[in-house]
Amino acid sequence: MQELNFPSYAFKLKSSENKTLIFDIIRKKYVVLTPEEWVRQHVLWFLLEEKNYPASLIAVEKQLKIHTRTKRTDIVVYNRKGTPEVLIECKAPSVKITQETFNQIARYNLTANASYLMVTNGLAHYFCQIDAENETYVFLKDIPGY
DSSP: OOOOSSOOOOOOEEEETTEEEEEETTTTEEEEOOHHHHHHHHHHHIIIIISOOOGGGEEEEEEEEETTEEEEEEEEEEOTTSSEEEEEEEOOTTSOOOHHHHHHHHHHHHHHOOSEEEEEOSSOEEEEEEETTTTEEEEESSOOOO
């Protein structure tokens, strides 16, 4: 897999039925290693190792109801009260981060109401803090640690 703009982590990989699988430390199971999953796993380890978030506050592929449609967020980090604190959208490295990517996570956040958003393709990372009262956001250099 492609090298990403994250520290190196000790991933557990295995092969099964001609597919490479990677162990998801949050879901506690092996999942098919796709380019997007490669990015997601780096983000999870980044949250755990660099930002010190407890694994118990992180959810992967969490379902959200947006109007009548069900969508899945890539990663949600909750605070101790159980409300979403950080909403994260992961794309494959070959996918450019565009306004549509931000629109997608903004639609998800209408339901989630997270304080922070992160969008990444593993190469470029964007972090925003949401000001819900004024319906604006501010780009940050990083998301806060735990």
